[in-house]
Amino acid sequence: MIGVIDYGLGNIRAFSNIYKSFDIPHRIITQKHELSGIEKIILPGVGAFDDAMKKFNTSGMRNTVEKMVFENKIPILGVCVGLQMLGNSSDEGVEEGLGWIDANVKVLDTEKVSHSTKLPHMGWNTINIINKEELLFNGIHDKKRFYFLHSYYFDCNHEEDILTLTNYGFNFASSAKKGNIYGVQFHPEKSLENGEKLLFNFAKI
Amino acid sequence: MLHPRIIPNLLIHKKGLVKTVNFKNPKYVGDPLNAVKIFNEKSVDELIVTDIDASVKGDEPDYELIEKIAMECRMPLCYGGGITNAKQAKEIFRLGVEKISISSAAINNPSIIPEIAESVGSQSVVIVLDVKKKFFSNGYDIFTHNGTKKTGLDPVKFIRKIQNTGVGEIVINSIDQDGSMKGYDYKIIDDVRETTSLPMTVLGGAGSLDDLGNLIKKYSIIGAGAGSLFVFKGKYRAVLINYPNQKEKIELIETFMV
Numbered sequence: 001m002i003g004v005i006d007y008g009l010g011n012i013r014a015f016s017n018i019y020k021s022f023d024i025p026h027r028i029i030t031q032k033h034e035l036s037g038i039e040k041i042i043l044p045g046v047g048a049f050d051d052a053m054k055k056f057n058t059s060g061m062r063n064t065v066e067k068m069v070f071e072n073k074i075p076i077l078g079v080c081v082g083l084q085m086l087g088n089s090s091d092e093g094v095e096e097g098l099g100w101i102d103a104n105v106k107v108l109d110t111e112k113v114s115h116s117t118k119l120p121h122m123g124w125n126t127i128n129i130i131n132k133e134e135l136l137f138n139g140i141h142d143k144k145r146f147y148f149l150h151s152y153y154f155d156c157n158h159e160e161d162i163l164t165l166t167n168y169g170f171n172f173a174s175s176a177k178k179g180n181i182y183g184v185q186f187h188p189e190k191s192l193e194n195g196e197k198l199l200f201n202f203a204k205i
Numbered sequence: 206m207l208h209p210r211i212i213p214n215l216l217i218h219k220k221g222l223v224k225t226v227n228f229k230n231p232k233y234v235g236d237p238l239n240a241v242k243i244f245n246e247k248s249v250d251e252l253i254v255t256d257i258d259a260s261v262k263g264d265e266p267d268y269e270l271i272e273k274i275a276m277e278c279r280m281p282l283c284y285g286g287g288i289t290n291a292k293q294a295k296e297i298f299r300l301g302v303e304k305i306s307i308s309s310a311a312i313n314n315p316s317i318i319p320e321i322a323e324s325v326g327s328q329s330v331v332i333v334l335d336v337k338k339k340f341f342s343n344g345y346d347i348f349t350h351n352g353t354k355k356t357g358l359d360p361v362k363f364i365r366k367i368q369n370t371g372v373g374e375i376v377i378n379s380i381d382q383d384g385s386m387k388g389y390d391y392k393i394i395d396d397v398r399e400t401t402s403l404p405m406t407v408l409g410g411a412g413s414l415d416d417l418g419n420l421i422k423k424y425s426i427i428g429a430g431a432g433s434l435f436v437f438k439g440k441y442r443a444v445l446i447n448y449p450n451q452k453e454k455i456e457l458i459e460t461f462m463v
Contacts, residue, residue: 006299008295009298010298010299011275011298011299011300011301011302011303012299012301013272013275013276013299013300013301014275014278014301014303017275017276017301018279046298046303046325046326046329047324047325047326047329048322048323048326048327051323051324051326081326110402114425115424115425115426116398116402116424116425116426117402117403117404117405117425117426117427118402118403119402119403120327120328120373120374120404121207122210122328122373122374122404123207123208123209123210123250123404123426123428124207124208124210124250125206125207125208126206145208147251147280147281148207149281149303149304149328149329149373150328151327151328167206168207187281187303189279190278190279190280190281190282190303191279191280192248192279192280193248193279195279196279
C-alpha cells in the first residue's frame with residue numbers, strides 16, 4: 001500500500017489518479033494513524049519551502065514517518081518541494097529541513113542561461129541518468145524529458161547521492177537518493193508516460 | 206536542454222468547450238472532458254483551461270469540473286476562472302492542478318498575488334493579461350471580463366509593477382488576434398519580453414505550426430499557446446482536436462530553435 005502524504009500542500013490527487021489507473025493500492029494520508037500498513041511513502045509538494053516544512057511539522061505525521069523511514073526502512077519519494085524538504089536548509093526560507101539527505105537548497109544560478117526567460121525553470125527538460133542500475137529509472141532512457149517547475153535546486157553535498165543531472169545553465173541534481181530515501185525535482189505525476197513509469201517503478205521497488 | 210512549450214488553450218462557456226473570435230461569438234466545439242482526454246493521449250506539453258463565465262458572473266470556480274479535468278491530465282494543467290483568493294487556489298491544487306491563472310482579480314487588486322503565492326508558491330501563479338491595441342497610438346490596454354471592460358492600464362507598466370510580487374508566469378492574450386489564425390502580435394510580445402525575465406506564454410493568432418515555429422525562432426524559450434489551431438482543421442474550420450505528435454513536435458522545435 002502506497003501512502004501519499006497530504007499535509008495541506010500539493011497536487012495530491014495527481015498521484016492517486018496515476019496509481020488508480022495502474023490499479024496499485026494507495027491511500028491519501030492526512031493523519032498519522034492512517035500510516036499503518038503503508039509500505040511506500042510519497043511526500044509531494046507544490047509551494048514554498050517554509051510553508052511546506054511548517055505544515056509537515058505540525059501535521060502530527062512527521063515522527064511516525066521518520067520512524068518508518070529510519071527504523072523500518074520504508075522507501076520514501078519526495079517530489080519537487082518534497083525533495084527539497086529532505087535537505088538541511090533552503091535559501092527560500094528560514095525553516096530547518098528534514099536533513100535526511102545531506103544537501104542544501106539553493107536558488108538556481110541563471111547567469112549562464114542564454115535565453116531571456118530565467119526563473120522559474122519551467123517546462124520539459126532532459127535528465128542524464130548517472131546510476132544506470134537505479135530501479136527508479138528502470139525502462140526510462142537517458143535524455144528523456146520530465147516537467148520541471150522550480151526556482152531552487154537541491155545541492156547535494158555528496159556526489160554519490162545524485163541520481164540524475166539536468167542542465168539549466170549548469171548541471172544540477174534533478175533527483176537524489178540515500179538508501180531508501182528518494183527525491184525528484186521534476187514532477188513525475190505531470191510528466192506523461194515517463195513520469196507514470198517512474199511512479200510505477202517506485203511502487204515496485 | 207529545456208524546450209519551449211506548445212500549449213493548447215481551452216475555453217469553457219456554459220459547461221461546453223468553445224472557441225471565440227476577438228473574444229466574441231463563442232462557437233461550441235465539444236465536450237471539455239473529452240477534449241482534455243484527447244489532448245492527454247496526444248501528450249501535449251501543458252494545457253490551459255479557462256472558464257470564461259466565472260469572473261463575469263462572479264461565480265466560484267467549478268470544482269467538480271476541475272476535479273474531472275485534473276483526473277485526465279498526466280501533464281501540467283493551468284486552470285483559470287473565478288479565482289479571487291488563496292483558499293480557492295489551495296482547493297484547486299488539492300484536486301491535482303499545479304498552476305492557477307488569475308486575471309481580473311489580480312488586475313483590480315494586485316495585493317492578492319503575494320497572498321496566493323505565499324500559500325501555493327510563486328512558481329504556480331500565472332497572471333493572464335488580455336490586451337488590445339489602442340486606437341490612436343502604439344500602446345496597448347489591459348481588458349478584463351472577456352474583453353468587455355477596459356481598465357486603462359498599460360500591460361508593460363502593470364507587469365513591471367507586479368513581476369516581483371509572487372508571479373511565476375505571464376500569459377499575454379491578444380484580443381485583436383484571438384481566433385484570427387493570422388499569426389501572433391509580435392509588438393506586444395517584444396514589449397513584454399523586454400520587461401520581464403519571467404516565463405511567458407502567448408496566445409492569440411496562431412494559425413499554423415509555422416506560426417509556432419517562428420515564435421520559437423524569435424524567443425527560444427517561450428510558451429506557444431493556441432486555441433483555434435488545435436481545435437479546428439482546414440479552411441472551413443471543421444472541429445477536429447489535433448496536436449503535433451512527438452516526432453513532429455521535436456522536428457518543429459529543432460528546425461526553428463536556434
